[in-house]
Amino acid sequence: MTTNGFLQIVLFLGTLLLLAKPMGWYMSKIYEGDIPGFVRWFVPVEKGLYRLCGIESGQEMGWVRYAIALLWFSLLGMVAVYALQRLQGFLPFNPQHFGAVSPDSSFNTAVSFMTNTNWQAYSGESTMSYLTQMSGLTVQNFLSAASGMAVAVALIRGFARHSVKTVGNFWVDMTRSVLYILLPLSILFACVLVSQGVVQNFAANKIIHTVESQVYDNPKMDAAGNPVKDAAGNPVTEKATTQAQTIPFGPVASQEAIKMIGTNGGGFFNANSAHPYENPTPLTNFLQMIMMFLIPAGLCYTFGKMIGDTRQGWAILTAMTLVFVAMLAVTETSEQAGNPAFAALGIDQAASSTQAGGNMEGKETRFGIVNSALFATITTSASCGAVNSMHDSFMPLGGMVPLSLIQLGEVVFGGVGSGLYGMLIYAIIAIFIAGLMIGRTPEYIGKKIESFDIKMASLVILIPPLLILCGTAVAVMAEAGKAGVGNPGAHGFSEILYAFSSAAGNNGSAFAGLSANTPFYNIALGVAMFFGRIWLMVPVLALAGSLAAKKRIPSGAGTLATHTPIFVMLLIGTVFLVGALNFVPALGLGPVVEQLAMVGAH
Amino acid sequence: MLKEFRPAVMSFVVLTVITGIVYPFVMTGFSQIFMSNTANGSLVVKDGKAVGSRLIGQAFSDPKYFWGRPSATSPMPYNGLASGGSNLGPTNPALIDEVKARLQALRDADPDNHAPVPVELVTASGSGLDPEISPAAAQYQVSRVAHARGLEVAAVNRLIAQHTEPRQFGILGEPRVNVLALNLALDTLH
Numbered sequence: 186m187t188t189n190g191f192l193q194i195v196l197f198l199g200t201l202l203l204l205a206k207p208m209g210w211y212m213s214k215i216y217e218g219d220i221p222g223f224v225r226w227f228v229p230v231e232k233g234l235y236r237l238c239g240i241e242s243g244q245e246m247g248w249v250r251y252a253i254a255l256l257w258f259s260l261l262g263m264v265a266v267y268a269l270q271r272l273q274g275f276l277p278f279n280p281q282h283f284g285a286v287s288p289d290s291s292f293n294t295a296v297s298f299m300t301n302t303n304w305q306a307y308s309g310e311s312t313m314s315y316l317t318q319m320s321g322l323t324v325q326n327f328l329s330a331a332s333g334m335a336v337a338v339a340l341i342r343g344f345a346r347h348s349v350k351t352v353g354n355f356w357v358d359m360t361r362s363v364l365y366i367l368l369p370l371s372i373l374f375a376c377v378l379v380s381q382g383v384v385q386n387f388a389a390n391k392i393i394h395t396v397e398s399q400v401y402d403n404p405k406m407d408a409a410g411n412p413v414k415d416a417a418g419n420p421v422t423e424k425a426t427t428q429a430q431t432i433p434f435g436p437v438a439s440q441e442a443i444k445m446i447g448t449n450g451g452g453f454f455n456a457n458s459a460h461p462y463e464n465p466t467p468l469t470n471f472l473q474m475i476m477m478f479l480i481p482a483g484l485c486y487t488f489g490k491m492i493g494d495t496r497q498g499w500a501i502l503t504a505m506t507l508v509f510v511a512m513l514a515v516t517e518t519s520e521q522a523g524n525p526a527f528a529a530l531g532i533d534q535a536a537s538s539t540q541a542g543g544n545m546e547g548k549e550t551r552f553g554i555v556n557s558a559l560f561a562t563i564t565t566s567a568s569c570g571a572v573n574s575m576h577d578s579f580m581p582l583g584g585m586v587p588l589s590l591i592q593l594g595e596v597v598f599g600g601v602g603s604g605l606y607g608m609l610i611y612a613i614i615a616i617f618i619a620g621l622m623i624g625r626t627p628e629y630i631g632k633k634i635e636s637f638d639i640k641m642a643s644l645v646i647l648i649p650p651l652l653i654l655c656g657t658a659v660a661v662m663a664e665a666g667k668a669g670v671g672n673p674g675a676h677g678f679s680e681i682l683y684a685f686s687s688a689a690g691n692n693g694s695a696f697a698g699l700s701a702n703t704p705f706y707n708i709a710l711g712v713a714m715f716f717g718r719i720w721l722m723v724p725v726l727a728l729a730g731s732l733a734a735k736k737r738i739p740s741g742a743g744t745l746a747t748h749t750p751i752f753v754m755l756l757i758g759t760v761f762l763v764g765a766l767n768f769v770p771a772l773g774l775g776p777v778v779e780q781l782a783m784v785g786a787h
Numbered sequence: 788m789l790k791e792f793r794p795a796v797m798s799f800v801v802l803t804v805i806t807g808i809v810y811p812f813v814m815t816g817f818s819q820i821f822m823s824n825t826a827n828g829s830l831v832v833k834d835g836k837a838v839g840s841r842l843i844g845q846a847f848s849d850p851k852y853f854w855g856r857p858s859a860t861s862p863m864p865y866n867g868l869a870s871g872g873s874n875l876g877p878t879n880p881a882l883i884d885e886v887k888a889r890l891q892a893l894r895d896a897d898p899d900n901h902a903p904v905p906v907e908l909v910t911a912s913g914s915g916l917d918p919e920i921s922p923a924a925a926q927y928q929v930s931r932v933a934h935a936r937g938l939e940v941a942a943v944n945r946l947i948a949q950h951t952e953p954r955q956f957g958i959l960g961e962p963r964v965n966v967l968a969l970n971l972a973l974d975t976l977h
Contacts, residue, residue: 192958238797257795265799305927311868322809327806328799356794363802368810375814382842385818385826390868392836393830396970399846401863422862432840434826438818439811456870459913461842462828467960505815523906524877530890533923534902540923541961546910550856550919553961557913574913575872578882655848676876698874766973783878 186517187536194513197471197559198506201478205502206542208479209486213367216338216358216490227364234360245351248730251339252723254355255332259299259719262325267295269321270313279314280389281388286312298325300718301333301600303444303451303570304710306702310433310454315387322451323440327371330447330480331362333602336722336729337484340606343732344630346491352729366445366480373444374476380696382465385438390431398428437462441762445476448600450570450693457572458560459549467496477567481598486604494632496748501608505758508597512586519583520544525787538584544583547575558583561694567592567598570693577672577680577696584696585776586681591690593764594649600691606725608756610645612747613638613728615759616760619745628744631737636732641724648720650767652689652713657682657771665705671698674694675782679775684710689717839967843867844918847970850896851935853920853928855966856950857889864865873911885925886910897931919963922951938976948970 214221220228235242246254270286273279286294290307295302298321307313313322335358342352379385402422405413413421415453437453439729441463444451458464458473482502489498521543523534536542541553548557557574564571590597596607601656613629617639620627627634660666660681680696687694688710695701701710746752818826823916829841839845844855846864858864859873875882889909894900905924910924925947950969 186917189954189958196958234798236799237801238794240794240798251792254791254795257791258799261795261799265803294906308869308871310870319811320803323811324803324807328802334815355791356798357816360798360802361804368806371810372814376817379814379818379822379826382825382829384828385815387815391828391830391837392838395845396967396974397845397847397849397852399848400865409966425863427863429920430839430843430845430865432830432843433870434828436815437810438826439814443806454870454914456872456914456916459872460870461844461914461916461918465829466841467955471959526878527886527906527909530887532886532890532906534906537923539926539962540905540907540921542906544877544910545906546875546877547913548909548910548915550921550924550963551911551917551960556960572913575874577874577876578872580877595791648862671874672876673877679842679876696874697871698876779876779878786878 186521187555188297188519194559197474200475201482202506204475205482206462206477207500209490210417212366212480212483212487213490215361216487221626223368224358224365224369229362231364236354239357242354242355242357243760246354247350248339248352248726251352251355254727255336255726256719258328258355258359259332259355263295266298266325267291269317273314273317276316278315278316278319278387280387281314283312283314286359288708291702293711296711296714297693298322298449298451299329300691300714301329301449301568301603302688302691302714302718303445303449304688304695304714305451305455305693306707308455309452315435318440318453319380319436323443326440326443326447326449326451327363327367328359330367330443330449330601331359333600334362334366334480334484335359335601335602336725337605339607340725340729341488341491343729344632346733347735347737349733352726352733360501367443370446370476371442373522374446374472375438378438378441378469381469382461383438383469384434384440384462385436385659386434387436389435390433392429392431395428395430398426400424400426433462444571445473445569446480446565448477448481448569450564450675452571458571459575464573467551467556470560473571474560474563477563477569477571479596480601481567481604483604488605489607494630494748497630500748500753501605503609503614504538504753505597507753508757508760509562512566512590512597513559513562514767516562516583516586517555517718519580521554522580524580524784529787531674544578544580547578549573556778561587562590564694565692566595566597568595568603568691571689572694574633575697576694577684577698581776581780584679585772587694588679588686589765589768589772591686591692592653592768593760594646595690596760596764610642610725611760611763612756613642614646614763615752615756616745616747618759619755625743628738629747631740632732632735633738638728641728641731642723645721646763649689649717652717653682653685654684654767654771656689656709656713660685660709663705665703669700669703669706671700675775675779679779680770682775685713688713691718749756831971833971838971841965841968842918843916845967847966850931850971852973853925853932853966854908855920856912856917857910858917859911865916867916870914870916872915874915876885900927900930902927918967919965922947922962922964925964925969932973936973942976946976
């Protein structure tokens with residue numbers, strides 16, 4: 186790697202780790218209801234909101250009631266996004282006059298945004314009205330993130346409290362997440378984004394006259410607007426000339442800000458954060474990367490603070506950072522090495538002071554290799570799924586890292602809320618395994634881990650692999666599944682595997698060569714996203730309830746310390762063994778075979 | 788079960804108004820007042836007419852202009868309504884064929900240039916709208932552009948140097964040259 190590349194990565198990690206503590210401290214204050222002075226002017230808004238909505242903010246909930254509130258709230262969000270897409274043709278703020286989105290695509294997108302996945306089978310600039318984007322999709326970016334944070338806080342309370350039946354109030358946790366954390370950060374970040382060139386307006390797309398006219402092959406359409414095909418089934422084209430270019434507009438910055446802060450990842454445009462109007466400069470790219478990790482990293486400190494032992498939070502954060510750095514090294518090296526097939530053609534792929542070099546297919550000049558590989562590793566460590574380069578065109582091993590990070594369960598920083606509760610589940614499994622080895626009842630943070638807790642933790646660990654592997658198996662057998670594949674051979678298999686991993690893991694990034702906007706994929710992936718979110722949150726809340734009800738046991742001579750380097754290594758080992766072993770055969774059929782074939786051919 | 792339904796509906800409606808209407812409108816109003824140029828697409832105006840955006844690349848294929856990154860958008864390259872990359876995998880024969888064709892087009896336009904071709908000039912960008920190329924990719928095209936316009940190589944090199952943007956704050960991103968700005972400047976040299 187180049188010296189500058191190394192410096193950019195150090196700068197990123199350094200900034201992130203510096204911000205983790207203040208961010209975590211701030212969030213712990215918010216969730217404990219001790220609102221810091223500089224945001225206290227939001228309190229009347231919060232109180233008014235509770236009165237208006239009939240929320241008794243002082244009333245605590247048991248885990249079942251907390252879960253019911255969460256489910257109602259999620260269901261409403263899903264219905265609203267579905268309805269907005271189906272009705273957008275009759276609603277205002279639709280200057281491009283887009284009609285209703287198809288039912289299967291609307292269902293997929295509604296589930297996708299409710300579950301914080303933000304998988305996008307549609308292409309934003311040619312499908313969604315401005316109203317759908319801002320009042321449907323942007324809203325879910327806030328609310329699904331806030332729901333994830335609420336569940337994480339409930340689990341933290343499970344550890345922090347003892348001998349009680351309640352884990353907090355969902356409405357209060359969710360509302361505070363939006364009002365005090367997500368919204369202020371989004372406002373600040375959106376301003377920076379606009380200053381750098383992200384568009385923010387309600388104007389219709391602008392057609393401009395380009396400098397040079399261009400000749401292109403235009404697909405021929407019949408009277409009904411369907412493409413004409415020749416005898417061999419290939420589309421018929423005719424030469425056309427144009428000097429017009431459509432510049433796409435819309436309220437982009439406001440959506441872009443929360444898209445990163447809430448680890449949502451659903452872009453306003455099809456190209457997502459590779460689009461110059463979403464991510465125009467290296468500065469916006471740097472800040473987008475920070476924003477993806479800011480809340481997940483901060484929540485580790487929040488956890489430590491709220492349970493009264495910050496060392497526990499730092500141990501979790503250390504484990505996350507170590508896995509992240511190891512995975513990042515693989516992506517960076519693989520992408521910088523470039524494509525061996527190009528070397529023979531007399532193409533210069535070497536990094537120098539005047540070019541980034543490496544595998545630039547699907548990457549933007551301003552980001553080069555370093556920031557593309559870094560962004561890809563971050564977005565799949567977090568459950569974000571925004572992309573600033575096309576993962577499908579990564580080298581086989583470079584593309585395997587994002588895929589594996591999703592399959593580990595996105596616990597390396599992870600999504601807002603979901604990352605922390607995922608990693609805490611792994612910590613419970615790790616302590617359980619350690620307990621078995623030395624023949625003692627496992628304890629974590631003063632709580633005895635018993636049969637019910639391990640059952641819930643196991644559900645969280647086992648449901649995603651089930652969805653991913655079964656979904657992939659069905660898709661590679663079904664004609665409708667194979668029809669979508671965009672690349673031949675092992676890479677085509679990777680595309681399907683990636684799609685189901687991304688959906689069940691609520692990530693949202695893609696090997697986008699897969700044509701996923703078909704009824705088969707819209708429904709199959711929609712189902713995977715739904716269960717990959719809801720079926721994990723409910724067991725996590727059950728665990729929170731169970732932990733809160735337990736007595737606290739003082740640590741004794743036989744207690745395993747869970748803030749030491751040994752525990753960090755044990756936790757990392759558990760993540761890799763439990764998380765990755767399920768997928769080794771599948772990875773072997775996809776990226777590994779492709780890598781071996783590529784090396785063999787050159 | 789139903790006890791939480793009313794708070795769910797009400798808080799959903801109120802938070803939709805706050806985050807889905809008030810927030811985007813306030814941001815738009817603020818941006819339009821204080822940052823209207825960037826909020827409206829950073830358009831490049833020539834003789835009173837918008838000829839493009841500083842941030843959205845355009846297709847160039849005339850030898851007298853610098854060419855940008857290949858674009859995989861359809862049906863035409865640099866289609867602002869269909870952003871995206873090729874999504875061709877690294878071992879896909881279709882990718883190798885496309886790269887060979889781009890290589891051939893570059894060689895045909897400048898037969899005397901035997902320098903290795905910078906990788907960015909033969910690989911499609913992620914957005915299909917990449918407005919920039921690396922300084923190396925610009926260097927490679929100097930002889931062709933200078934020859935086609937009857938300019939001195941040194942004059943074209945000077946123009947590239949003027950339009951080369953270094954890493955942001957000296958560290959972030961990659962050095963780059965805005966293709967549209969460079970080509971517009973070339974046209975004024977005559």
